[in-house]
Amino acid sequence: QRAGPAARPLTGRRALVTAGPTHEPIDPVRYIANRSSGKQGFAIAGALADLGAEVTLVAGPVSLPTPPGIRRVDVETAREMAAAVEAALPADVAVMVAAVADWRVEPSGQKIKKPADGTPPALMLGENPDILAGLSAGPRRPRLVVGFAAETNDVIAHATAKRQRKGCDWIVANDVSGDVMGGEANSVHIITAAGVESWDRLPKGEVAARIAQRIADELA
Numbered sequence: 001q002r003a004g005p006a007a008r009p010l011t012g013r014r015a016l017v018t019a020g021p022t023h024e025p026i027d028p029v030r031y032i033a034n035r036s037s038g039k040q041g042f043a044i045a046g047a048l049a050d051l052g053a054e055v056t057l058v059a060g061p062v063s064l065p066t067p068p069g070i071r072r073v074d075v076e077t078a079r080e081m082a083a084a085v086e087a088a089l090p091a092d093v094a095v096m097v098a099a100v101a102d103w104r105v106e107p108s109g110q111k112i113k114k115p116a117d118g119t120p121p122a123l124m125l126g127e128n129p130d131i132l133a134g135l136s137a138g139p140r141r142p143r144l145v146v147g148f149a150a151e152t153n154d155v156i157a158h159a160t161a162k163r164q165r166k167g168c169d170w171i172v173a174n175d176v177s178g179d180v181m182g183g184e185a186n187s188v189h190i191i192t193a194a195g196v197e198s199w200d201r202l203p204k205g206e207v208a209a210r211i212a213q214r215i216a217d218e219l220a
């Protein structure tokens with residue numbers, strides 16, 4: 001039911017969401033990746049659109065349908081994601097759900113072959129740009145910047161420190177010690193300047209709806 005303006009409080013607002021993993025090529029046939037499915041980020045993009053927002057979804061490589069009414073930009077690497085985020089500005093709110101690869105390699109143009117003597121090749125890792133930190137500190141910072149933090153231990157302590165370090169307004173801390181990555185449910189803590197709010201384990205769609213509503217309240 002999408003009745004009156006009260007049901008679509010984000011009408012006229014621009015939202016930017018990142019979702020999924022990034023892939024960092026090693027050579028034409030191999031890449032570095034992670035277990036992010038994109039489900040939570042896609043659900044948040046859909047929930048923001050349901051509340052009336054104009055949503056740009058910057059998606060890493062995932063196999064998910066685009067939620068209705070959303071502009072989707074597909075990317076592969078962290079650097080492509082950073083460029084797509086920049087191109088999607090300005091926005092009133094950014095929700096950075098993507099599991100961005102922290103490191104990349106300088107990819108080989110040709111397939112790396114096994115050397116005859118069996119010595120494994122050494123991968124030289126370089127750090128990727130921190131998209132969230134860059135956005136938070138940048139000249140076109142959205143009014144509300146929300147980061148995610150995937151943690152397996154000391155979840156609240158790590159996420160609280162991450163909020164400071166990244167300069168974002170909220171961190172949604174994700175306990176990924178169980179089957180969260182790729183799974184259907186999520187157990188999160190919302191960390192803001194005011195403190196920590198812990199939600200029960202909920203389906204990802206419900207987590208998304210609650211986060212979208214909280215964003216609408218904040219921007220009202």
Ligand code: CTP
Pocket residue numbers: 018078096097098099100101102128129130131132133146147148149150151162166
């Ligand atoms: N993020 C980002 N760009 C990166 C790395 C992370 O924008 N290069 C964003 C993620 O989208 C997420 C937040 O930063 O919103 C936290 O990501 P996370 O991997 O938990 O934080 P890191 O700072 O990379 O710390 P670590 O992996 O060491 O826990």
Ligand code: CA
Pocket residue numbers: 100101102
């Ligand atoms: Ca990381």
